[in-house]
Amino acid sequence: MNKFKDIKKIIVEKPLKLDCGQTINNYPLAYETYGKLNGDRSNAIMIFHALTGDQFASGINPITKKDGWWNYALGPGKAIDTDKYFVIASNVIGGCMGSFGPSDINPDTKKPYGTNFPVITINDMVNAQYNLLDYFKIEKLFSVIGGSMGGMQVLQFVSNFPNKSLTAIPIACTASHSAQNIALNELGRQSIMADRNWQDGFYEEQNKQPDKGLAVARMAAHITYLSKAGLQEKFGRKLQERDDLKFSFDADFQIESYLRYQGSVFVDRFDANSYLYITRAMDYFDLTKKFSGNLSKAFEKSNTKFFIISFTSDWLYPTSENRDIVIALNAIGKNVGFVEISSDKGHDSFLLDVQDFLNTVKSFLNTSYKQIR
Amino acid sequence: MKKEFYNIAKLVTQNSKILDVGCGNGDLMKYITENISKDIRGIELSKSNVQKCVEKGLTVIEGNAEKDLKQFPDGSFDFVILSQTLQAFLDPENVLNELLRIGKKAIVSIPNFGHWKVRLHLLFKGTMPITENLPNEWYNTPNLHMCTIKDFENYCKKRDIKINLKNLKFHNFFSELGIFVLEK
Numbered sequence: 001m002n003k004f005k006d007i008k009k010i011i012v013e014k015p016l017k018l019d020c021g022q023t024i025n026n027y028p029l030a031y032e033t034y035g036k037l038n039g040d041r042s043n044a045i046m047i048f049h050a051l052t053g054d055q056f057a058s059g060i061n062p063i064t065k066k067d068g069w070w071n072y073a074l075g076p077g078k079a080i081d082t083d084k085y086f087v088i089a090s091n092v093i094g095g096c097m098g099s100f101g102p103s104d105i106n107p108d109t110k111k112p113y114g115t116n117f118p119v120i121t122i123n124d125m126v127n128a129q130y131n132l133l134d135y136f137k138i139e140k141l142f143s144v145i146g147g148s149m150g151g152m153q154v155l156q157f158v159s160n161f162p163n164k165s166l167t168a169i170p171i172a173c174t175a176s177h178s179a180q181n182i183a184l185n186e187l188g189r190q191s192i193m194a195d196r197n198w199q200d201g202f203y204e205e206q207n208k209q210p211d212k213g214l215a216v217a218r219m220a221a222h223i224t225y226l227s228k229a230g231l232q233e234k235f236g237r238k239l240q241e242r243d244d245l246k247f248s249f250d251a252d253f254q255i256e257s258y259l260r261y262q263g264s265v266f267v268d269r270f271d272a273n274s275y276l277y278i279t280r281a282m283d284y285f286d287l288t289k290k291f292s293g294n295l296s297k298a299f300e301k302s303n304t305k306f307f308i309i310s311f312t313s314d315w316l317y318p319t320s321e322n323r324d325i326v327i328a329l330n331a332i333g334k335n336v337g338f339v340e341i342s343s344d345k346g347h348d349s350f351l352l353d354v355q356d357f358l359n360t361v362k363s364f365l366n367t368s369y370k371q372i373r
Numbered sequence: 374m375k376k377e378f379y380n381i382a383k384l385v386t387q388n389s390k391i392l393d394v395g396c397g398n399g400d401l402m403k404y405i406t407e408n409i410s411k412d413i414r415g416i417e418l419s420k421s422n423v424q425k426c427v428e429k430g431l432t433v434i435e436g437n438a439e440k441d442l443k444q445f446p447d448g449s450f451d452f453v454i455l456s457q458t459l460q461a462f463l464d465p466e467n468v469l470n471e472l473l474r475i476g477k478k479a480i481v482s483i484p485n486f487g488h489w490k491v492r493l494h495l496l497f498k499g500t501m502p503i504t505e506n507l508p509n510e511w512y513n514t515p516n517l518h519m520c521t522i523k524d525f526e527n528y529c530k531k532r533d534i535k536i537n538l539k540n541l542k543f544h545n546f547f548s549e550l551g552i553f554v555l556e557k
Binding site: 330341370 | 390414420423424427428429430432433434435436444445446449
């Protein structure tokens with residue numbers, strides 16, 4: 001894709017056997033870095049993005065011209081201090097910001113893969129990203145950090161590569177997607193697939209875009225990222241640029257207008273098939289499956305120091321699910337800290353200006369870093 | 374740091390594995406980490422205290438000792454410390470059992486309701502005693518199950534809990550605190 005011509009990427013030659021059975025090789029993995037790698041290569045942090053994130057975590061995203069998704073947390077002097085740490089962020093495979101994804105051209109057909117793209121998993125994503133360690137010649141990361149789906153990647157990373165990171169911060173996530181999580185993702189997928197322009201996933205070759213379906217998927221998902229209290233406080237029953245109800249189906253309420261806006265801007269930056277593939281990967285995520293339901297076993301070989309963070313008003317990945325990870329780690333005597341941050345900003349809290357959260361991440365990283373120096 | 378903490382710190386051995394239940398702002402943990410054993414972690418109910426522990430670089434889990442001790446396997450720690458909170462639990466008996474299950478030894482301190490000042494206060498003033506260790510009024514005290522050093526000793530005897538060491542210079546009448554090393 002031409003618009004991704006100037007972004008950083010590696011072409012991974014090493015074959016990767018996906019969970020679905022297919023093997024891929026020579027595939028692009030787009031990444032961005034922040035800060036400088038130090039002399040003994042001991043200050044590297046890998047961060048993992050959430051469902052609709054990408055490698056442009058901080059600063060301005062050169063493709064969308066919007067702020068990076070983790071501007072509050074990542075940058076010089078911030079919680080993840082790029083004056084101090086070298087941060088690698090990559091776009092997941094299946095994504096739409098330069099990594100191998102469904103809108104790439106299939107060399108066999110010379111057309112975009114569409115739904116012929118293989119179904120990928122969180123495990124596949126992490127295995128692909130691991131190649132960046134080799135690329136930067138990093139023997140051991142200082143930390144792996146991520147929220148939401150990024151947190152799932154953190155857990156998977158530590159499980160797959162037990163001694164490749166000194167610390168790990170999974171945020172607002174789960175070790176196993178719940179029925180409610182799957183249900184909400186399915187709602188989004190069905191919305192996309194119900195759009196006539198979706199064309200069974202081959203919309204690009206027909207120059208169509210299932211924008212309406214994707215926008216509705218985003219609107220539904222966006223509600224799950226907020227809390228009831230947060231929504232009520234911000235919008236309540238406030239009307240949108242009108243004095244009274246119009247007795248129509250226009251956006252009378254501010255919340256309606258807000259959601260429509262969120263849906264409409266999302267389609268400009270995100271690919272509908274990527275949305276299907278990535279939500280599928282999240283639904284397939286169950287770290288306990290390989291270990292007959294025993295999550296502790298996933299971390300048995302690891303000496304990584306964990307710090308787990310959840311938010312009081314997050315009902316998508318509630319504290320109880322984060323605490324299950326803490327319990328699994330404690331059950332085998334691993335080093336784990338945990339805090340539930342008070343916030344009424346819902347699941348999105350980890351992306352926002354929530355000072356207690358940012359301070360916690362900063363303290364944990366900086367004190368852990370001091371301990372290894 | 375509170376004097377009590379120096380006394381508790383003297384009771385744990387070098388490089389032992391320790392859990393501080395209700396670790397507060399982490400003062401005791403920090404002292405032990407720096408001087409005795411790095412293998413220490415805490416569990417704390419208050420979010421702001423958890424933050425303070427994280428700032429000190431300590432490993433801490435936000436949690437409630439009455440519910441969250443069950444996640445630790447039997448004998449996972451050499452010492453489990455519980456400083457002046459036993460009396461504040463809804464079910465102190467259960468907490469004590471949990472401490473003795475997950476810890477090879479438990480170090481428990483209690484504010485002593487049998488101290489002479491407490492006794493005199495009640496005797497002469499006829500109101501609930503307020504002292505340095507018991508600063509709250511009856512209506513806002515977190516202490517639900519006050520006991521005396523003697524009560525605690527009797528309890529341990531009844532439940533076959535071995536009192537390995539009690540701080541001998543303290544007695545039921547003269548000490549405001551009782552510090553015990555317990556073993557099942």
